[in-house]
Amino acid sequence: MTDLFPTSRSAILLTASQVVAMAAGFIAQIAVARILLPAAYGSFAVALSVLAWVEPLVSGGLTIALAQAVSADPRNLTDAVRWVKRIFVPYSLVVWLVYSAASNLIASGLVDSRLAMLLLVAGLELPSIAVFAASRELLMGIGEPGRQASVISVYALLRALGIIIVAAITQSAAGALAGNALAALLAAVIAVILLRSSIFHHTQSVPPSFSDGTLGTTVLRSGVPTLVLVLLTQFALTIDLWTVKRLVADPEVVGHYAAGRFFAFIPYMLATGLNLALFPALCRELGKGDRNQALSLTREAVRVLVVCLVPLCAIVLPTASPLARLLFSEEFGRAASTMAVLTIGLSFFSIVGTLQTVLIADGRFVFNTVFASVLSVTALVLCGGLVPAYGVAGAAWATTLTGAGAALFLTIYVGWRFGKLLSFSTMGRVAMASACLYALATAWYVEGVWLIGQYTVFVAIYVLLLIGLREITPSDLNLARILIADFWLMLHRRRSSSK
Numbered sequence: 001m002t003d004l005f006p007t008s009r010s011a012i013l014l015t016a017s018q019v020v021a022m023a024a025g026f027i028a029q030i031a032v033a034r035i036l037l038p039a040a041y042g043s044f045a046v047a048l049s050v051l052a053w054v055e056p057l058v059s060g061g062l063t064i065a066l067a068q069a070v071s072a073d074p075r076n077l078t079d080a081v082r083w084v085k086r087i088f089v090p091y092s093l094v095v096w097l098v099y100s101a102a103s104n105l106i107a108s109g110l111v112d113s114r115l116a117m118l119l120l121v122a123g124l125e126l127p128s129i130a131v132f133a134a135s136r137e138l139l140m141g142i143g144e145p146g147r148q149a150s151v152i153s154v155y156a157l158l159r160a161l162g163i164i165i166v167a168a169i170t171q172s173a174a175g176a177l178a179g180n181a182l183a184a185l186l187a188a189v190i191a192v193i194l195l196r197s198s199i200f201h202h203t204q205s206v207p208p209s210f211s212d213g214t215l216g217t218t219v220l221r222s223g224v225p226t227l228v229l230v231l232l233t234q235f236a237l238t239i240d241l242w243t244v245k246r247l248v249a250d251p252e253v254v255g256h257y258a259a260g261r262f263f264a265f266i267p268y269m270l271a272t273g274l275n276l277a278l279f280p281a282l283c284r285e286l287g288k289g290d291r292n293q294a295l296s297l298t299r300e301a302v303r304v305l306v307v308c309l310v311p312l313c314a315i316v317l318p319t320a321s322p323l324a325r326l327l328f329s330e331e332f333g334r335a336a337s338t339m340a341v342l343t344i345g346l347s348f349f350s351i352v353g354t355l356q357t358v359l360i361a362d363g364r365f366v367f368n369t370v371f372a373s374v375l376s377v378t379a380l381v382l383c384g385g386l387v388p389a390y391g392v393a394g395a396a397w398a399t400t401l402t403g404a405g406a407a408l409f410l411t412i413y414v415g416w417r418f419g420k421l422l423s424f425s426t427m428g429r430v431a432m433a434s435a436c437l438y439a440l441a442t443a444w445y446v447e448g449v450w451l452i453g454q455y456t457v458f459v460a461i462y463v464l465l466l467i468g469l470r471e472i473t474p475s476d477l478n479l480a481r482i483l484i485a486d487f488w489l490m491l492h493r494r495r496s497s498s499k
Contacts, residue, residue, distance in 0.1 A: 038255030070141025
């Protein structure tokens with residue numbers, strides 16, 4: 001437990017930041033859905049999905065490799081900052097210009113010429129996102145999970161405010177996207193300020209190094225394969241919405257699917273917070289050759305995912321219809337069926353993302369790239385076959401089947417490389433407790449705000465069941481107590497320091 005404590009604390013901070021991001025994103029998406037209604041909301045969601053595929057070019061892969069290099073050797077920090085200024089920022093401007101020039105072509109591919117303007121407005125955030133992402137990953141590399149969590153949370157809150165305020169003023173999807181771009185600019189400024197402060201304190205204890213010409217090569221060598229991996233995985237995650245947009249004529253149906261899809265991304269966003277803490281810890285342990293500790297970290301991450309995701313799916317399945325109406329208004333009631341299926345599918349993708357993080361830390365770039373290529377082709381083939389026949393239900397099942405197959409394969413492969421990832425006893429206990437929740441949710445039907453109380457009761461019952469089944473042990477409870485106490489102590493110290 002002692003060895004896992006620093007990583008667990010980082011996981012708490014970064015997962016908490018993802019909770020803040022998720023909550024802010026929820027509020028923004030719900031507000032925009034209610035302001036724009038299904039048809040316009042569908043266009044807004046499609047534009048964001050295209051942007052989500054382009055964003056990794058300036059926020060994933062290369063910046064992740066940068067964090068890995070600094071985490072492995074803190075003396076690389078000075079070279080890393082110089083590389084960002086001289087290489088990465090100009091590169092991000094080129095990406096933005098190319099994306100803007102291709103916006104008409106993308107809109108034509110999605111069979112909606114009106115998307116071109118929305119894509120142009122959405123792309124205004126790309127240079128700011130590049131600066132923000134580089135600052136965020138450098139904070140990870142120098143071991144500042146608190147500040148990293150802060151910038152993630154601040155960006156999420158600014159993004160929600162920008163989207164809601166501008167959308168409310170303009171009553172348009174373009175306005176919402178413009179608010180998103182403005183929030184990215186403000187977040188980038190804040191991230192740079194926090195990074196500069198952290199670098200000043202960091203260099204007091206770690207002497208800066210000067211370039212020997214190898215850092216850029218190192219970042220490109222590991223960053224480009226990671227970037228390709230991220231792009232391929234993101235393609236597999238978004239091809240369902242693009243296929244629906246292209247093949248389904250009714251724009252309201254696209255809006256319903258987009259709303260259900262957004263809710264289903266809850267597990268994936270939470271798992272991202274866990275992965276942000278897991279990645280540098282795995283790099284350190286594998287860099288030292290300690291595969292046993294790396295296995296312990298991986299096992300704990302997989303266990304946390306299974307314990308959290310299975311009951312979520314069990315609760316959402318029977319309550320999807322009233323939940324969709326509560327969140328997005330009565331007009332989005334038809335989103336319920338696909339939302340339930342996609343929640344299961346994106347839960348599988350959450351496990352896939354964590355196991356891919358393990359393999360990236362282990363340097364398995366070629367395998368990861370081949371796997372992600374197969375994943376993308378599988379998603380494309382399933383969407384191409386199921387959407388024309390079954391509409392949005394086919395898209396949801398294509399995503400779920402792709403995620404399930406990928407999660408099963410990676411679990412076997414990573415288990416073969418590192419050791420068994422999850423005990424059968426844990427799976428059995430979680431399945432029993434989740435089955436009880438499913439039965440209760442099926443028998444106890446409520447609507448409206450009563451769902452909040454119902455879900456609170458379900459969480460309490462689930463925790464008590466796991467304690468009774470001895471899945472949650474006294475050591476787990478003690479670790480949780482220590483982490484929560486340490487978290488509040490850290491906040492208190494920072495408040496006192498700021499004063």
